[in-house]
Amino acid sequence: MGVGGSFWDLLKPYARNEGIDFLREKRVAVDLSYWIVQHDAVIRRRKPNARNPHLRNTFFRTVALFSKMGAYPVFVVDGEPSPLKSQARIERFFRMSGLDPSELPKPVEGEGEVTPVRQRNRFFTKYVRECMELLKLLGMPVIEAHCEAEALSAQLNREGQVDACITADSDAFLFGAKCIIKCLSSNSKEPFECYNISDIEAGLGLKRKQLIAIALLVGNDHDLHGVPGFGVDNAVRFVRLYSDDEILDRLSMIGKGDLDIENGIATSSTMFSMTVKSPHCTHCGHPGRKSVHIKIACKQCVMNGSHTCMKKPSGFKCTCSSCGEVHKLKEHQRHEKWQVKMQKSISAMPKFPNNEIIALYLNDSYGYFDGKDGLMLKWDKPKVEHLVDFLSFHQNWESSYIRQKMLPLLCTIYLREIASTQNDNLLLNDQYKFHSIMQQKIKHGHPFYLIKWMRDAICTIHSVSNEQAELLPLQSPGSDESIDLLDEPDGPTILVDDGCFFLLTDENMDLVRAAFPKEVDRFLELKKSRCKNKVETSIRLASPISTEVQLSIKRFYHSTKAVAQDHEKGSFIDSSPCGKREKLTNLDKNLPKSVRRRLLFD
Structure with a gap:
């Protein structure tokens, strides 16, 4: 999706590898359609009978992105696609199905587009609406675009309302995005790819309008064909001939048949014919005549240690100034011939470039709001009871399992609220209060604090002996679905200690320090004291006191x-x-x- 050809391969050398903490405390725009379809095939292959994978994937990934990665996600939904993209989508479907694209219904001149082309998949539309309802119950902001979700995501990123975009559509850069995250998985030790427009501009020397020109030449979501003979490499080479300000105007002039470069070729051909190459010896290949070199060896051969002219090796190329000038003229002439060939290919395309596509990419407003001040992003607390009812109905999950999987999100909201208000009287989910930090652990290659939560209200529970005290997992889902899916966050565990139950969760170390700085200092001091005592004990046991000097x-x-x-x-x-x-x-x-x-x- 996005720019045709191997456009992502062109950008890959300029990608940065970022870790799980890169998005912490940052706003990120998420292309919801991309999330829905990204792992749908994987989930269905692992579990063909999975129930509503679009809801399951959206729920788990949202909880992981918000709690584990610490980001503030903003979900963007596709609007009505443009007629050009609708036509291109149907053509892509014909190609993948092995049908003849020539049988496609074409828009009639002056009558607009063909109505059936604009219709979207009604099942996919249903999936999107269900995911939107789920996200709103989770308290996440959801906004709808005029046309493409990646276009509105790019606008939010360009205006500074979000710090990055999560999408696989490479044309988000053409819409003005500054930072794009292509693939993201929270349950992986491997870093993810992050593309910054500043790195691309510095590495390729290309800016936004030049990238739009490349998309017009190689094909895009609105025109799958592009210009014949143009791959990504040829397009980059051609676009670099013009500056960012003039490239689109120059393409319009070339599309109308303005090929003034032919005059330049005639001039360079005249210069090449007028260039006189100095005579060279046919034996050694150096400047001079062979009749002279037979009598007296040339300077180049003498410098190489020979008293007579040596026979030139196969593939010999003279490096004298005269040959250098001729070589430069030949290269210049080849380049101009290639340039004329590319320009003729462009001029042969009818109505190129398509100004409607250019206007789509350069539009400044893709959402239903006016400018930066017209959109207020807000993250609300999740509606737990409504979520339990929603997921119990759609996923057939038990309420205990739903609450278990929601707890990481609730913990993150609670810690952020404590850090901002410093009110220790607040309770997690109106039931639990912070007890202590048990240990520091490494999970998926990243450090976390294992936090112990205590039930605040007095409740009657069955007695558990100290000999049986252990970590117990919470209740599993009521359905027979597998739970080892991508990006599913780990739920809490239960610690039974002296007949009392405690919840254990993994929390970000910086967030815990911001919320409970005294508890973190106390934990670190205790850990340091324990390490010191352990070292002293091991030294005392392993090395008895001796008054003698160690032997040489x-x-x-x-x-x-x-x-x-x-x-x-x-x-x-x-x-x-x-x-x-x-x-x-x-x-x-x-x-x-x-x-x-x-x-x-x-």
């Missing part, structure tokens, strides 16, 4: 040799520095090996 390597070697010889005789002997030997009998075999070694060599 030479004395250690001789002592070891003497002990080995005496060991063969049935006794252990220790060699002292003065040469005295004291027989050690009844050596306790239960002592640690390090202690027995010191007793032998001290």
Whole structure:
């Protein structure tokens, strides 16, 4: 989707590898249609009978993006596609189905587009509406575009309302996007690809209008054909001939048949014919005549250590100034011939470039609001009870499983609220309060704090003995669906301690410090004290106190040799520095090996 050809391969060398914390505390626009179809095939292949994978995927990925990655997602929905894109979509479907694209219904001149072409897949439209309802229950902002979701996402990014766009449509750069994340998975140790327009401009030397020109030449979502003979490499080479300000106007002039470069070719051909190449020896290939070189060797051959002219090797090329000028003229002439060939291909296309496509890319408003101040993005608290009813109906999940999977999102909202208000009296989900930090752990290659939550209200629970205290998983879903899907966040676990239940969750370390700085300092001090005591204990047990100096390597070697010889005789002997030997009998075999070694060599 997006620009045709291998456009993403052109941009890939300028991608940055970012980690899971890149989007923390940042706003990101998400192309909802892209999310729905991205892993639909994967989920259906793993579990053909999966129930509503579009809802499941949207729910889990939203919770992971908001809680685990710490981002503020803004979901953008496609509007009514343009007639050009509708026609291109049907043509793409014909190609993939092996049908003849010539049988496509064509718009009638002056009567607008063909009505059936504008119709969208009614099942996909239903999926989008259901996901929109789910996202609104989660408290996420959802906005609808005039036409393409990637266009509105790019506008939000260009105006500074979001920091990045999550989409696979490469033409988002043509709509003005500054930062695009192509593939994103929260449950992966591998970094994801992040494309910045500043890196692309610096690396390729191309700006927005030049990228639009490339899309017109190689094909795009609104015109699959492009110009015959233009791949991505040829398009980049051609576009670089003109500046960003003049490229689109120049394409319009070429499309009308303005090929003034032919005059330049005639001029360069005249210059080439007027260029006189100095005579070269046919034997050695250096400047000069062969008759002269037979009598006296040329300077180049003498410099190479020969008294006579050497025979030139195969593939020899002279590097003199005269040959250099001729070579430059030939290269210039080849380049001009290629340029004329490309211009003739462009001029042969009817109505090229399509000004309607250019206007779509350069439009400044793709949403139902006026400018930057006309849109207010707001993230509300999720409506838990309505979500339980919604997912229980559509996914046949039990309420306990739904609440379990929602808890990471609720924890993130709670910690952010505590960090901003410093009100310790707030409760997580009106039930739990912060108890302590149990440990620091690494998951998917990233560090987290394992947080212990205590139930605030007094409730009657069955007694559990200390011998049976352990970590227990929460209830599994009521359906038979597999739960090891992409981007599904890990739910909390239950810790049973002295007959009381505690919830354990993994939380971002920076967010926990912002919310509970004193608790983090206390945990770090306790961890430091435990490490120090552990080291001192291990040293005391492994290395008993000795008043003697450690043996040198030479004395250690001789002592070891003497002990080995005496060991063969049935006794252990220790060699002292003065040469005295004291027989050690009844050596306790239960002592640690390090202690027995010191007793032998001290």
